[in-house]
Amino acid sequence: xxxxxxxxxxxxxxxxxxxxxxxxxxxxxxxxxxxxxxxxxxxxxxxxxxxxxxxxxxxxxxxxxxxxxxxxxxxxxxxxxxxxxxxxxxxxxxxxxxxxxxxxxxxxxxxxxxxxxxxxxxxxxxxxxxxxxxxxxxxxxxxxxxxxxxxxxxxxxxxxxxxxxxxxxxxxxxxxxxxxxxxxxxxxxxxxxxxxxxxxxxxxxxxxxxxxxxxxxxxxxxxxxxxxxxxxxxxxxxxxxxxxxxxxxxxxxxxxxxxxxxxxxxxxxxxxxxxxxxxxxxxxxxxxxxxxxxxxxxxxxxxxxxxxxxxxxxxxxxxxxxxxxxxxxxxxxxxxxxxxxxxxxxxxxxxxxxxxxxxxxxxxxxxxxxxxxxxxxxxxxxxxxxxxxxxxxxxxxxxxxxxxxxxxxxxxxxxxxxxxxxx
Ligand code: HEM
Numbered sequence: 001x002x003x004x005x006x007x008x009x010x011x012x013x014x015x016x017x018x019x020x021x022x023x024x025x026x027x028x029x030x031x032x033x034x035x036x037x038x039x040x041x042x043x044x045x046x047x048x049x050x051x052x053x054x055x056x057x058x059x060x061x062x063x064x065x066x067x068x069x070x071x072x073x074x075x076x077x078x079x080x081x082x083x084x085x086x087x088x089x090x091x092x093x094x095x096x097x098x099x100x101x102x103x104x105x106x107x108x109x110x111x112x113x114x115x116x117x118x119x120x121x122x123x124x125x126x127x128x129x130x131x132x133x134x135x136x137x138x139x140x141x142x143x144x145x146x147x148x149x150x151x152x153x154x155x156x157x158x159x160x161x162x163x164x165x166x167x168x169x170x171x172x173x174x175x176x177x178x179x180x181x182x183x184x185x186x187x188x189x190x191x192x193x194x195x196x197x198x199x200x201x202x203x204x205x206x207x208x209x210x211x212x213x214x215x216x217x218x219x220x221x222x223x224x225x226x227x228x229x230x231x232x233x234x235x236x237x238x239x240x241x242x243x244x245x246x247x248x249x250x251x252x253x254x255x256x257x258x259x260x261x262x263x264x265x266x267x268x269x270x271x272x273x274x275x276x277x278x279x280x281x282x283x284x285x286x287x288x289x290x291x292x293x294x295x296x297x298x299x300x301x302x303x304x305x306x307x308x309x310x311x312x313x314x315x316x317x318x319x320x321x322x323x324x325x326x327x328x329x330x331x332x333x334x335x336x337x338x339x340x341x342x343x344x345x346x347x348x349x350x351x352x353x354x355x356x357x358x359x360x361x362x363x364x365x366x367x368x369x370x371x372x373x374x375x376x377x378x379x380x381x382x383x384x385x386x387x388x389x390x391x392x393x394x395x396x397x398x399x400x401x402x403x404x405x406x407x408x409x410x411x412x413x414x415x416x417x418x419x420x421x422x423x
Contacts, residue, residue: 008034009041009307009330012194014405016398018306019347022335030319040329045339045359047318048331051310052363055108058310060366062328064106065311103250109365118237119251119369122170122230128372131166135380138165143384151395151416154385159267159413160260162381166373167259171252172229173218184211185257194403208253215252230255255370262304263374265402265409267381270298272410274386275394277349284351284386294351295378299337300358301349306334307406308362333359334408393418 005028007021015021025032025043032041042048051058104115142158164182168175187207191197218231226232231252238248274281274294284290308331315325323329337358338346344353361368368374395414402409 005029005032007032007041008037009039009332010037010193010405012197012405013401013403014306014408016401018334019338022332022338025332026335026339031321031323038327040323040327041332042318042329043332043335043339044319045336045342045357048333048336048359049363050318051329051331052308052359052366055112055365057313057316058329058331059108059313060106060112060310061102061108062309062311064102065328103247104254104369105366112365114242115247116365116369118234118242119255122233123369123373125372128376131170131373132376132380134169135162135166135377138162139380139384143388146388148391149417151414154271154413154415155264155268155410156412158381158385159264159271162267162377163260163263163374166377167255170230170259171255172222172227172231173215173256177214180210180214181256181260183207185260188253188257189261189407190403193406211253211256212249215249219248258368259370259373261402261407261409263370263377265304265407266295266298266374266378267385268409268413269302269304270294270378270382271385271389271413272394272399273298273301273349274389280349280351281386281389285390288383288386290351291379291383292375293354294382295375296356296358297349297351297353298378299360300343300355301337302408303334303337303358303360304409305360305362305406306408307332333362389415391418392416 005024007025022043025041030042030044030047032043033039034041042051102111104112104119107115139158139162142161146152146157160182161178164178165175168178168181173181184207187204191204219235222229222231222235226235234243234248234251237243238245243251274284280294284294310329310331312323312325312327312329316323337343337360340346342357343355361371361374392415395416399413400411402411
């Protein structure tokens with residue numbers, strides 16, 4: 001008889017190594033229901049691909065209802081002063097808050113398609129390709145600040161500043177405010193998927209109020225003088241009536257947050273994987289053409305986004321069981337990417353495996369808008385970092401992970417000079 005199994009996709013913190021648990025889920029409980037919350041968990045690659053391919057059965061509405069838990073959306077008396085300040089800053093009519101039009105991530109087709117086509121314009125392969133040179137300049141500035149003989153934190157020196165600078169410049173907001181963007185992004189991740197959930201509405205409202213007040217100024221200035229940036233593109237669509245004000249704010253916030261946290265963690269997770277697999281680091285030194293494959297393997301091996309949420313629109317059969325209509329479902333992509341039905345020896349980190357099909361960027365209609373930008377940034381960052389890793393080792397202590405049940409990456413990653421080259 002199998003031991004009692006205990007897993008909850010929204011438990012904080014998630015285990016430092018969730019992969020043995022995922023394996024048990026796939027093998028013993030491919031359709032698992034958390035007893036307290038009723039959330040269903042899917043862990044197999046084929047079930048998660050199925051769910052992502054069928055938004056008419058697995059609605060993205062849950063990206064709002066699960067991530068913004070009932071506790072979070074319920075206003076507590078102690079939150080009222082913060083709420084009032086937020087509403088004032090945001091000029092939001094509280095009576096309209098519940099019937100606001102949905103944002104990109106939480107909407108389903110056909111509403112989603114219209115929103116997606118608006119932002120797609122800023123992310124065409126040609127537009128993203130234009131950022132390669134700039135990404136290289138930013139990386140070389142970051143690397144030039146590193147002293148060869150001193151320890152440094154990969155996250156602070158490279159993995160955080162690169163994506164935040166790129167997305168700030170793309171949007172046309174001041175890169176000098178990057179500390180603020182990072183702080184606002186961290187607050188949203190923690191308030192929706194980390195310890196901040198406990199703190200209630202206030203934890204989210206204060207930083208959101210600051211961000212909106214800042215964006216309001218930027219938008220006003222672009223209205224007066226459009227520029228060659230994403231905010232100006234979005235404003236054009238707003239004036240055509242394609243977006244309401246809430247959706248415009250929502251987009252900008254989404255890009256600032258989605259464009260930062262995830263790519264930062266990809267660079268961090270890849271560095272961790274290389275430090276743990278010196279033979280792969282050695283291979284990359286000798287054969288740098290494996291670099292794009294390294295990024296794909298790192299996305300598969302230790303996915304920066306471990307889970308997504310959906311809500312069933314009708315009863316559905318999955319993995320021999322039934323999920324009723326209206327049920328919240330967690331899609332554990334971190335697990336799907338280690339499924340041995342798809343990957344041979346899935347727990348091995350191998351940059352030569354050349355097996356596409358990972359779900360780290362999602363799949364289907366919501367497939368990550370920034371995937372090619374993230375790939376480009378990670379490739380440029382790692383190209384510069386790999387030579388430095390040769391003479392370095394991780395400075396002691398267990399990895400401390402980002403405060404989130406869905407975003408996965410190291411909070412800090414200190415490297416110190418090694419007495420002799422590792423590879
Ligand atoms: C390694 C880096 C990244 C990872 C792992 C990642 C992961 C994901 C995933 C899993 C989704 C699917 C969400 C869903 O199905 O509900 C998604 C959507 C999205 N991502 Fe990314 N992302 C990354 C980088 C970026 C970047 C750099 C940007 C923008 C600059 C971005 C913008 C978006 C947006 C706007 C969506 C929503 C798309 C939609 O709903 O149609 N992401 N991302």
